[in-house]
Amino acid sequence: MSAYRLPGLAGAWIDRSQKLNFNFDGRALQGYSGDTLASALLATGSMHVARSFKLHRPRGIFSCGIEEPNGLFEIGDDARRTPNTRATDINLYEGLVARPGNVWPSLKFDILSINNYFAGLLPAGFYYKTFMWPAWRLFEPAIRRAAGLGHAADPHSGSDPDRYDELSMNAHTLVVGGGVAGMQAALDAADAGHDVLLMEGQSQLGGWTAAQGEAARTQIATLAGQIEKAGVRVVTACTVIGLYDHQFVSAVQVLDENGQTRERLWKMRVAQIVLACGAFERPMLFPDNDRPGVMLASAVQRYAELYGVACGRRVLLTAACDSAYGVAHSLMAAGIEVAAIIDHRDETAAQAPTGVPVYRSSAIVSVKGGQEVTGVTVISHDGLHRQEILVDCIAVAGGWTPAVNLYSMAGGSLQWDERSSMFAPSKDLPGITVVGACAGKLDVGWVPADNRPTPVALSALGQIPGKIFIDLQNDVAASDVALAAQENFRSVEHLKRYTTMGMATDQGKTSNVNAIVLMGALTQRTPPQVGTTKFRPPFKPVTINTIAGGRSGERFKPLKRMPGHDWHTERGGLFEDFGGWLRPAAYPIQGESLEQAAQREAFQVRQTVGLFEGSPLGKIEVFGPDAADFLDLMYVGTMSTLPVGGARYGILINENGVVFDDGIVARLAPDHFWVNTTSGGVERVVLAFEEWLQCEYVNHRVLVTPVTSAWGNVTVSGPKAWALLERAGFDATLAPGAMKHMTIRDIDHAGTRMRVLRASFNGELGYEINLPAQETSSLIDRLWDLGHDLGVVPYGIEALMVMRTEKGFLHVGGDTDGTTLPGDIGMDRGIAKKAANFVGRRSLLRPASLDASRMQLVGLIPVDRKTLLPVGAHVVAPPGPPGLIDGFVTSSHPSPNLGHPVALAMLQRGRARVGEIITVHHLGKAIDAQVVATPFFDPQGERLNGRD
């Protein structure tokens, strides 16, 4: 154990008067309020806290921020368990439970650490080359099981009990980052009179400066007071995760990791964005640079200054930039011994603390210690000078990488700074300014791009050097980058995907630049010539529930309820989602299954009378002097010839001639139509109508008003339908003898205005009673009460589907798909005679539309009169699969009224093949069926008028 808690009052951000108990890997430990999980672990001397992803090498905390690649843990238990969480990004709380994600059986003894011995067999892209014989699929399950860094909550433990908030906020200026540059920018904007919002990802303001000593923290406090006085709204523990088009920004705020509302998603659209995101420190590259105890220098400094934690008793700094020297001074001031500074460069103006030796033009070539650092071997670049130094912490300072992620998301381009060896924003963008370290405005002296030990130095070691890791989280080594170059995966996009560099949850924050530099060195290119990949949201990993917000359970998606919903519930309706509406699929009684209930209902309706609520049916009022002409343009059929009170079935096709909806159009007045659509299709039909009116037929004087929710629909159908309505007092002018099928009447019944349409989707005498939605329940209830001795039965969607299939009636979306033309479903009879143009007409003249071998909708009956043909089953020409399909089954039900199954299918040249015996194939089973014309039941349509 090397790390320890500094005595006294060290640690500006912790409160030593508040101890917190937590558990890590089964060990009960303590920390302080203000600690992160990482700082608390380090304070207990826990250096080895994790295992790496692929090779299961021992790993320790590496950083002090969201860039952490090693310390990834499962946090919490049961339904609150969150995997892959960075210990540096979790504020310690009482009772926190954490465990390493990918160890078995334990952290200290992990069986899969054997992978490290076979590292040579597991280079980048190994799964394309190894485990191929005898078959990859034999190895894949085991490899997949071994992969991953943790486990999500077990679904059996219940749903996540936490609440996730979401908030939309306005501001003129959003400042991202609460360091000095950000705070100053916020103050400037507030002084200019703007409404300013400042977001800082850490729990306190200050950024990098906060760890630069007490004087610096005093400066921060003064600045914080000024921005508060200026009216700047400050939100801490809130990380901006995405920057999108039109100045839209999203951020995630951690409220209370152990409280009821856990996280909050902010959504903002602002006029001006100031990016003050700071910079990430670059690691140094040397053999075995992944050992527990190797940490970013700035992190070692922050742990000492802000959390009162010494990351080692004897710290070595290895540097390629001047900031390491500031860290050395800081550590000495905190009472931490600094063993030496190993500077990759041969000179610098920066001064080391008194008594700290500096080895220039040198590099670490070997790290001692398996589970924790115990020492290093340092050799000069020319191989002539060698040092063996005992240390327990190596602080690496390879340079700085501006945090340009958000800038890149906004489309900003980067330029390479030769002196500082970093990619920085090339310029401000409209509405976006970059300041401070994020803009590359930091002076750390000259920084060599490539900070690896020289080959001479490595050779002078006298033994095979260890792996040099580039991407710690995905175990990507320098040898993997070399392999990528060797195999010609030279493009930065290929480098990323072939090696998986930068593809872990840290998104390459500490690895991207080193990999780019290395690839450039291997392929004689400069870093800007290699280029960078695109940064995409989120800037840091986000829990899925934060994105989902409250979208779960009843809030997951809008599901509309019918006006009569309670009535159906009381009668045992089994509800399902049909086109975005919650509707009864059936009303099972006495232990019936859904299928049994549907068969019973479909049989009974044809014997007596059924009640069905059709309120979700799309309803549109089309009004205006040109309404009739317009509907002729929209529909394949002709609507302008409808008399007032008449109704006609019509299909709608798009510009490609493909059927996208259908329904009945009724004429209420010369310039007033009542248009029905499918239950799930009214929005798309209204959209189509409006688009044509506003973009193409702009001179048509037509008003389109959707009224689906305003009108309820009670459908009464069956041989006794009129008997029931008559009993309920409906006027005799609606009797079948007086009111023809496919006509509509505007009536007043018992003081309620209704539109009664004689129509039928099941082939029985049917009345669709449209009435004010709020009256639906009372009507259906009254009909139910009056109809008992008539045998009235409520029926659901499934029974309706059985009956309409018996009649061979079309179900758009079930029997049609994105290729179905009117001719395919036998709806092209009137087209040639229709004088008026209509949308899609021209497309019906294409050769492909006129092809005689097109699929056509036909009926199928199984030859054995018993076997149900599965929906989706394929018709394949002899000798059977594999082969080109001839057709497929689209609808299929047992028919209670015929005593055998019936099906509809799309079949090539179907109508010319009536009588033919074909074979339907499904999951290895072959079923013979006969092609028949439809309807199967009541082919003459006599039941429509209530006669048997």
Added chain:
Amino acid sequence: MAATDFNAGPVSVRKIETLVVVALRHLPEAADTLVTALRAVGISAAPNPGQVLGQNPWALWRSPSEVILLATHRNHTDAAVAAMMGTSLACAVNQTDGVLALELQGQQLDDLLRRLVDSRSLPGLPGTSTQARLVDISITLVRHESDRLWLLAERPQTEYLVNWLKHAGACLEP
């Protein structure tokens, strides 16, 4: 069906039982008809986008061809409806039964709504209205006072809407 009188955290939500909703549809050539209809119920002109004119009935702009009339009783809209008849260039469509109208009131009203709609979709001043997206449904908001407004949605979406209001209310700190 969901109970529509409840508290969404510190914001009270009450169903407006008898709100009449009539859509006055008109083609450009019938702009005068619209104005005549509005004057028949005491509203001097057609509202502009975002504007609410009148006091029972209230007239809101919905689209270039639509003004919505809201009233507590159909007596307040009958004259306007009658004035829209007699021409094929305009019509009045009663949407009352299809609309759920809620009154939301409380000091944290906007805090609640910012959890459900884009903050830029909120009507700012009393006497203004907006159409907005509340999570995944379309709504209309009518601001009457700084801490009181009406929320109109499709009645079939009641359950979904009430669930969301309660969820957002629970996230409010009192």
